[in-house]
Amino acid sequence: MLTRWLGALAAVALAVGLVMGFGVAPREASQGTVQRIMYLHVPSVWVAYLAFGVVAVASVVYLWTRAAGADRVASASAESGVIFTGITIASGSIWGKPTWGTWWTWDARLTTVAILFVMYLGYLLLRAMIEDHERAARYAAVLGIVAALDIPLVHFSVLWWRTLHQPPSLIKPGAPTMPPEILAALLVNFVAFTLLYAYFVAKRVALLRREAEALA
């Protein structure tokens, strides 16, 4: 029931986000309509990082308490995280072609997200390849912790390797430089995507619980 409300809420928020992004927010002067991809791109990458953070916390909780619920949250969150990372990369590519003139470049943040993508694909692969549930949960939890601790290392190494991406435009010292309509549209989409992620996780966790009950 709660999940259904969460889903409805996410749908409404997404609809409002769409209207805000395409209707209310003004057309950006230098980039044109392409800039509106930001309303999809930036919330997706935020949700991806949130999801991988949740994986790490749930993994620690699982190893600590051995609660099957924590493992299900980790599994569901990793799946959602990979999806949103994929959306981030795809939308970034589509934005990059007209703006940077190339689908892909080994820019620092692009590379970081790409590495996260393959890292957590490996995580899902590990889960899929181990038949014993309890062992899969244990190994996945270890990998979930390793991967989270690796993120800062990946971030700095890739940053020093090269950088081209524009600096973060929202969270930085001083007042945001965006027009209020664009900022509002972006914030609404942040909320909408976070709700969508929560809905995905809740739905997946419920599904995994039923699966476990059916198999038991």
Place this chain on the structure above:
Amino acid sequence: MTFARRAWIVLWKDVMVEARSKETLNALVFFALLLLFVFQFALGPDRERLGGVLPGLLWLGFLLSGLLALGRTFLVERENDCWEALLLAPGDKSAIYLGKLAGNLVLMFLVEAFIVALFVVFFDVALGAALPSLALVIALGTVGLAAMGTLFSAMTANVRARELLFPVLLLPVEVPVLLATVRATEAALAGEGLGGVTHWLGLLAAADVIYVVVGVLTFDFVLEG
């Protein structure tokens, strides 16, 4: 028995087994030689062009040999039916991890020394003054590689598609180590010393500490059953 003594026994056992059978080392040395041929054939004989990519090639060699060597860490125990004995070993399981890690480091250092020697001969790398800084970079990088390799090897030892899963797990995690070592090796081979790459060395040291600590802390969970 103290923690250090138990780790030492695991290391001693592995070194002894390897010294008597030379199974892994022989094959690895041969593999390293083949890699050198493959690099040469893939990139052509032009030494000028090869010069720029030598640090990358060197670490590609270490990485590929590492995938083979590290992936086998716990295979020996399975093949010889020693897995249960490992589980029965008294005390903290992380001693086994450190022993296995030390054994892997010995093996990797031997193979890496051989690969460096091959590079000196075939690619005409002038080591000389660069040797101490190169050795430092290789030592730091190898610890990072082996620490995660040993942990993941234990995790994949009981999986059917082990040969596939092990590199798929290890390679993304090791990206920072690879980026750092290649840059630092470039500086070392260019004879610039390591003064300009201290941030990379710091990153490597941080990675080593994080990987080894995580390995020690989580190994108990991996070797549970």
